[in-house]
Amino acid sequence: MYINFRCMYRCFSSNSIDVALEVRNALKNRKPIIALESAVVTHGLPYPHNVDTALEMEKIIKSNDVVPATIGVIDGRVKVGMTPEQLNILGMDPKKKTVKVSRRDFPYVLSQGLNGGTTVSGTLVVAKSLGIKFFVTGGIGGVHRDGQNSLDISADLLELSRCAIMVISAGVKSILDIGRTLEYLETVGVCVASYNSKGEFPAFYTKESGYKTVCDVTSPSEAAGLLEQCQNTDSGVLLAVPIPEEKIQKADIDLAVENALQLCNKQGITGKNVTPFILSEVSRVTKGVSMESNILLLKNNAMVGSKIAMEYYSKMSTNYNGPWILSQPTTHKKKKNSPVVIGGSNVDYVLQVKEDLKLDGRMLAGDLQRACGGVGRNLADALGLFGHDICFLSVVGTDFNGELILSSLGHVKTDKMLLTDKPTSWCMVLHSEEGDCVSCIGDMSCHQQITVDMIKKNVDSLYQSPLVVLDGNVGEDTMRFVIEFCNEENIPVYFEPTDIAVAAKPFNSDAWKGLSFISPNIKELQCISDVLKGQERVSYPVRVSVNGGGGDGEFDVGRDIMNSSKDVVCKLISHIPVIMVTLGDKGLLMATKQSDDTVSMVHFPPAKPMSPVSVSGAGDCLCAGYISGILQGKPQEECVAIGLRAATRALMSHLPVPPSLIHNKNI
Structure with a gap:
């Protein structure tokens, strides 16, 4: 059964329920659990018989290799798996009002911070939200x-x-x-x-x-x-x-x-x-x-x-062969050897203007290139070229563009991709003469079929993954499901925001707190900052530096960006250990939380000055290089260096992911 301990409780907010470690582990490992009510302690039996009986029932259950989960409310928080001290509070504390808690009573009891004994109905509500299948009363x-x-x-x-x-x-x-x-x-x-x-x-x-x-x-x-x-x-x-x-x-x-x-x-x-x-x-x-x-x-x-x-x-x-997702102990082999990328696939039509860009109705000289793209596809493509055994979960149509995308991924597992009657997503990208992306027009509706059900059908792949990568094309519900599932399975999640239109998706709920890595550009970081305006910032001491020393100009660039980013970085870093802000031709900014509760913000200048052929895919290759380093267990600076070198190769190619990355994890 899939259990969400962060924010999937349908009846309770994520900050009002505590699940005991023993119960968490039993849920995670699909061990038998029995829920127990606490109204018998608060209103059923007199003290001390109430507490003694509750503890004796737990002892009987444990003696049969089953985990007891007594459910009650202490100080306005739902407790699943109560300690003897908590049972004593419910059973004998005359100083605080103790309420008999049915379904209807949760809003009042929780909002008022009261103690409560859950009735049969109240206990059932909580047990159902966690996937507990047995209840003794x-x-x-x-x-x-x-x-x-x-x-x-x-x-x-x-x-x-x-x-x-x-x-x-x-x-x-x-x-x-x-x-x-x-x-x-x-x-x-x-x-x-x-x-x-x-x-x-x-x-x-x-x-x-x-x-x-x-x-x-x-x-x-x-x-x-x-x-x-x-x-x-x-x-x-x-x-x-x-x-x-x-x-x-x-x-x-x-x-x-x-x-x-x-x-x-x-x-x-x-x-x-x-x-x-x-x-x-x-x-x-x-x-x-x-x-x-x-x-x-x-x-x-x-x-x-x-x-x-x-x-x-x-x-x-x-x-068991039914649809109760993840409830059956299956033959999942946790080899953790196949990273999963979940995201968009589309065909890019890259139009590069060969003169000053003036959108006043005149004919402009330019070149048109067609290439397979999409952030998810690019990441899977690049990681596959690096030699990683990638499983790609995406959706394409049964049309020419869909066939084109599938043929571009011969080095990636595509058997889990969904084929649909809808047209494959496409994107028209307009580049200036200098190679900068000016605007994009596209139809990404095909990606709406990357649903929770699709992920559930391919859940074996997630079990076997040492890292899951999500791009911003994935819907919020699917994103939330993947993040929360991976949290319970201790699988790190890397989120690539993709575009300012979709960058804030996981930040519209508490799902973002389950991410391990994010790699927004500076505009996407600003979108995230706007969504988190009400989020309290932790005042971490921040150390800033430039990788390799750098010239004064480089330090000025990095310092300005770091100063403008400190607020949102300190909000994010409490939950997301690694924040990599891509800066285009200015390199990248890496923020990490240190063991001494300080935040390190390092500016990594670009590898070398150059005249790019195309910027399309450079950011994706940078992320793929960094992820490749992570998968190899390399130090942070080396991971970043691999990413920067991969981005350099992408800048010198008309293709978003250059074939020269093949089997060269260190490029």
Whole structure:
């Protein structure tokens, strides 16, 4: 399953949820996890039984090689995987208001910085957002008695219909209308099964409720099969597990509940306060026997749930062939030997004017060159020529231009490229007499088909990659998916902004914080700066220098650019370790964060003065040379030197990527 820990939580902002390291690792390595609620700690059992029971359930789950993930809210932050100290805060802290948190309560509890115990529905919301497939609890909520008039129906039921998760419980709380609850669950499409009970639906404290379930499973393997078949639906499974030992008679419980309900009416207790009141009153009347039963069934459910989770993940490792992306443990071989480039491919028509450029309607002398281009294609082409085993993910049409692009990449893996009926992207590039790019006109709509689904279909390639390169032609959703996936797999991501029109794409969300390298030109850096105006700048000490000393003029050029770039660089450098600003004929500016929390900004002048034949592709070759150095594990300065030499060769060629780069990683 693909998990986003930075900003893909659909129900929570990235700065309001903390996932414990043990849970993170289990998610990342596709190990079985069981979610646990915390409302049982805050509102279900008295202290210290609440905390002791929660810790004992976690211990039982761990003993079966499953990772427990107790979910709650501390100081307005959702915690997934709680420490004993945090459980104690929820279970005994009288100084701060502790709220019972259902789906509806998250906005208030988080915005107010409160503590909260998540109910079944609240826990399901969080578990679903992370891809957790199992949830153990005591009993779920349901239709309250007289619910046909009051319409008091627990949010647990609707949430179950939204999540392909198995909830292991002792049925529905006995204080509720079990019959109407089962009818409601049928209406909203939740699969209800009983576990080894001959079809009898349990009633929390007792093994029988007087109602039957449609199906009964008798083993962890059969139970796991139910959830396996639910993965193509949006609804979950309620597995009702009978209490292993009845400590109280059904008639006694029914009488205690009826008396407690009458007290509720007299005292005006309503809403989410009803259940904890009735449970407390029933415990008082039964002299603690109901509480003993509650603890007993909670521990039993933890044991049963653990066995089912282990069986389910065992099935997934051998049988699963469905669309649940990344959930199946596949045969991914993490050789990390094939860098992936994801980006645009197009045919460039480069028009170079051979006289002063005056756009006043007159005929101007010029040369027209056709070449395969696109930033992604150029990077893949150059890296392939350097001798790297590149996998290129892009889209071209089944037209002449598409065939031209494919034929230009004989040294690159193109079998993952998507062929479409849409026309291949094209670009008309206008160059001045000096070789500078004046303007571009093109149709890049073909690139819209570089979608998240396309990346998911080729996810094996990402697993095997030591580095993923993205260009700005990729859509924001796809870019976000790739960055966040790579973060979880510890794969660095290099972003080449491509053009001022698309440079800011990853910076429209928190996705940019997952990048490892970026290489904007000075105009693209300004676009990024504009987007990040509200972002707080960290005041790092900045050291500036010119590589190789340089002349006074070179230092002046570099110093001016560095001074104007300091603000945005210090904003970016907190998250992006390497920022390479390409400066055209002035070389490049390299900014890196040092181990002593200072920022080094170095100006690298161009290799030598020259009269370029064409500037098209020079920046892409510079980046490809730098990336080649990274892939070889070379020092930073050497990586930059390779890039500058590659850019020099591109400047002296009509082609964006000169063939002279072939198999010469050091050029």
